Amino acid sequence: MSLLRFLGIGGNSDGRENEPASLIEISAQLDAIPEDEARFVAAFSYLLARIAGTDLRTDDAERDAMAHRLETFAGIDAGQATLLATTAIEAAATHRASDDHLVARAFKDMSGDSERIRLLRCLYAVAAADDNISAAEDNEIFEVARSIGVRRLDVVALRSEFKEHLGSLKTLPSER
DSSP: OOHHHHTTSSOOTTSOTTOOHHHHHHHTTOTTSOHHHHHHHHHHHHHHHHHHTTTSOOOHHHHHHHHHHHHHHHOOOHHHHHHHHHHHHHHHHHHHHHHHHHHHHHHHHHOOHHHHHHHHHHHHHHHGGGSOBOHHHHHHHHHHHHHHTOOHHHHHHHHGGGGGGBGGGSOOGGGO
């Protein structure tokens, strides 16, 4: 959030004065769909990018996994999904400290239980894109889950679907 917006000077004219900057930037890429749907997809995109960038870098496999999830989830074409993934990655990198909680809260307000579980499954899929879900990525997914109101028990159950990618459960070279 900019200082001007924080002080109440120069907010959005659509009544969303406290809208996270990342949602504004991402949803601007979705001008062909209704505003509320664009905002929902923008939040979804940002949260995917948040996990992809947990280790302070986003590789091509993670970007491709994001684009595939966005194409499937949002029903957008591959080119727009790739552009959206790139925009979300840039927005998450730029606004990370200020927007992580705000976007998660916005997603919680816009979603139901099934959409939240679907998001978490996509978060794990993006984290697993490089065949390794690091402890940092796993912890960040748990943090997103807590922020959007998903019970820990549900996350643990979902996490088991990706156990072969969890770095903490992989065999160490010395154990082979």
